[in-house]
Amino acid sequence: MIFSSYPYLIFLALTVVAFCVLENRLPGLKRTFLLLVSLVFYAWWRVDFLALLLGSTVVNFAVGAAITNRHMEGKATRGLLIAGLAFNLGLIAWFKYAGLLASSANDLLALGIPIPHLFLPLAISFFTFEQISYLVDAAGGRAPRYSFLDYALFVSFFPHLIAGPIIRHNDLIPQFGETRNRDKRSDDIAVGMTLFTIGLAKKTLIADNLAPFSDAVFAAAHHGTAVGMADAWMGTLFFAFQIYFDFSGYSDMALGSACLFGIRLPMNFNSPYKAASIIEFWRLWHISLSTFLRDYLYIPLGGNRHGQFRRYTNLFITMLLGGLWHGANWTFVIWGGLHGLYLIANHSFRALTRGFTLPQSLKPFAHAVSVFITFAAVVFAWTVFRAESFAGAARMISGLVGAGGDSRLLTFGPLAGGALVTLFALVWLAPNSMEITWLLKPALETRYRDAGLRETRWQWRPSTATAVVFGLLFVVSVMALSNLSPFIYFQF
DSSP states (O other): OOTTSHHHHHHHHHHHHHHHHHHHHOGGGHHHHHHHHHHHHHHTTOGGGHHHHHHHHHHHHHHHHHHHHHHHTTOOOHHHHHHHHHHHHHHHIIIIIHHHHHHHHHHHHOOOOOOOOOOOOTTHHHHHHHHHHHHHHHHTTOOOOOOHHHHHHHHHOHHHHTTOOOOOHHHHHHHHTOOOOHHHHHHHHHHHHHHHHHHHHIIIIIIHHHHHHHHHHHHHHHTTOOOOHHHHHHHHHHHHHHHHHHHHHHHHHHHHHHHTTTOOBOOOBOOGGGOSSHHHHHHHBSHHHHHHHIIIIIHHHTTTTTOHHHHHHHHHHHHHHHHHHTOSSHHHHHHHHHHHHHHHHHHHHHHHTTTOOOOGGGHHHHHHHHHHHHHHHHHHHHHHHHOSSHHHHHHHHHHHTTOSOOOOSSOOOHHHHHHHHHHHHHHHTSOOHHHHTGGGOOBSOOOTTTTTOOOOTTOOOSSHHHHHHHHHHHHHHHHTTTSOOOOGGGGO
């Protein structure tokens, strides 16, 4: 069930009603009910992969419990941790990267290795990373003993199961035991529906309508067409906005779905195109993944503790692996490497200009230039991310710099120009969903000001007018569901 689909809307409505009844009459069954409906949600995609999800959950729970017990007894946990990590990384390697590794070895060494054609289990990257974080925390003494019910629900809770956010066990599991009174439940449903509606509108009214234009240009480049400059820029910009509204829409719908059950998920998207540096961009884009890579890869590699060269090496390795996490294609690795180089350049520039202060009158201009440069760098990297092959990426880049052909795949007329202006205004000037729902703070992040969020006059308030506005937006968004398409991040 895709979040932006009729089956999910029906599933969500029935689940929320049943949950609220249980919450009133049989609160002890809430967690069991949520676990069962989450498994039904996952099995809806493919029943056979439900065994993989359950098997992974059972193995990691057992290993994590053993690690916790040994840690509390003062015994070594390294061997168990290595075994657990090997199990999880082995699952990802087999299902996600076996084909890529085999085909690459054949291309380089002509080995003739049979290429496995495996169907990628949905959400394997997300639920595996969450369980890796649990095992590492258990080995560090940061994971208490959990019941299997709580742990299984942590892994499979359906609002975050398919495409995140990647959440820590200690952020989610304690919330399962919380109780809500009638007023709290009403607030949760109101803000949950508001967030869900915003996300649904982003997906159905914006992202899905941009996809045909970007798809046409990238498909032409992939199939050998030399792409002209106007086509290349239009296709790339439309994809940049498509993935922005697609992913932010998904994030809003995930947080909104969870709020309906009184659960707060981490903020995962915070206006990243407003970033004034690549460092800031990665603090605002896919926040839960960035945090995971920082805490469980960059810092264990040494972080910034061993000099600048080691720091930059760690950054580059982290971003390469972050790129590979996105998919079994070397284009994702190149995209991650580009962002690694961006980060190295960003940190180097900060080191060189440390102590230098601009005049106050120039700071707004400098900030605007920084935002523009950051956006341009991100958009350039998206061409590699979106391309289906190195050849397609090369044709797109040639087009961007004016060295491509003279294609006329898209017409840059008043309609296209107006669409781009509107999209720029939405991402740079409009408040984001967390700012709109500021009053009820629907994400786990409670230090909203520290996160760069601000109160806005467009802020949601419980009123008849607000209900009418978002009700109409929901109806319009539902009417647009005929253009059904999966979320981009579902493939990762």
